[in-house]
Amino acid sequence: MAATPATNPSQLLPLELVDKCIGSRIHIVMKNDKEIVGTLLGFDDFVSILRNLLLSVSLFPQGRRITKLDQILLNGNNITMLIPGGEGPEV
């Protein structure tokens, strides 16, 4: 099948890695200076993310603001990076 993109089967698919992370801690970096740490409950095709028990860390030049949140649905539009098992920015 020459039309399909020939991806090497032994490589790691990004959404597989996120899928493995369900139920464990994840650290999400947004496009702006915000980061979120918590337990991943699930995600959808657009990588909108359902999170639990988390801290939202807003990084400002003069310091940071840490907000504790409960369960949230995070819109995938602004997500830049997902780090499984992340500790967050030096808490």
Added chain:
Amino acid sequence: MAQDRNKDGEKKKKESIFDLSKYIDKQIRVKFQGGREASGVLKGFDPLLNLVLDSTIEYLRDPDDQFKLTEDTRQLGLVVCRGTSVVLICPQDGMEAIPNPFIQQQDG
């Protein structure tokens, strides 16, 4: 549109215009919307340009000048990068910083 369909009337398969498989296991530099930059070893990707990078280093911007990179970096490890936010991918040793070529020289 007529050209979106093959002769059999099936939808045209989404083909990548760029083959990332030649960058697998190589160190690459990625720039994101919003000004973030990161560099790591490409471990995987998909047609939507989501990436898996290993041993990722994020380059931090100078807080005073959003466009100037500092020497500060932070280690992130194994990271998934969202394809919707990626604007540029290049090999790590494929670029270097040069002095600003657009500054007009003042004649004394």
